[in-house]
Amino acid sequence: MIEARAITKRYKDGTLALDGVNFTLNKKTTSIIGRNGAGKTTLLRILSTQLLPTSGTASINGLDVVKAAQDVRNIIVSIPQESKPINYLSPLDNVVLYLSARRMRMSEAKEAAEKAIKTVGLWKVREKISDELSGGMKRKIFVAMAIASKSDVVFLDEPTTGLDPLSRIEVWSAIKAIKGQVILTTHYMEEAQALSDDVLMMDKGKILSQGKVGDLLKPFKGKVRVESTKKKSHSYKVGNTYISYIGKNEAEASVMVGDIIKPITLDDLFIKRGVELEY
């Protein structure tokens, strides 16, 4: 379980990246969503003891991330945004090296690494030089590290950014194989929907909403999204497109040539909240 109380982070240059953040995360997997610069990475870095908050407190399974940082490090694993494996080592060696850095015994490390490499689907390329792997395979090495470390809590910052749709689905199933609690950030709403029991939505250093995907989407129940080049009543302007949310039947009756009707996804929560806050 992860608890944050009034966490604030002001960087040296004055940027207020987190502005009094409060939450409890106790579901198996939580996705943190929010626009570029919302504060997601800052939050993960504080929770994973890599950055000190300016004020406020946070704890992981009852351990304070500042006062008991070393104890927290023993029970978590954190995969930073855009992390790269050591290129001249194989996937297997990357994982073994990581586990031995965590002071796991060599025999145990080898066994755990092999098992995790199998779980994430890298067994065939386990001895290949990592430099010669695809982006998705490289990313899976880190998920294998998370699995093999047997940590209670795993932080993944944008684990599938830049991956093709198939690699992304492969990484998802690897993430599902993690036994501990998972906290991930993502810009892909279908990823948040596919992986998480709980979604935390952030903007400008604040929490906008938290809940199950289904609950967050309740305001859109029975509706569809209509994208139009023409202004409609109650439409949101995004770029040159007017987006409106209307009842399914009503949409069918009122669409015009060129309008696009789409089913509701988490994207819509994002669009609605984003536009409302901006204007």
Ligand SMILES: Nc1ncnc2c1ncn2[C@@H]1O[C@H](COP(=O)(O)OP(=O)(O)OP(=O)(O)O)[C@@H](O)[C@H]1O
């Ligand atoms: N080291 C730093 N010094 C100063 N400002 C920083 C630093 N790191 C981040 N920021 C600022 O803090 C704010 C939050 O950044 P953060 O990286 O946490 O956002 P994010 O939600 O992870 O964004 P993205 O989706 O682009 O990864 C931004 O305004 C950013 O410019």
Ligand SMILES: [Mg+2]
């Ligand atoms: Mg980030």
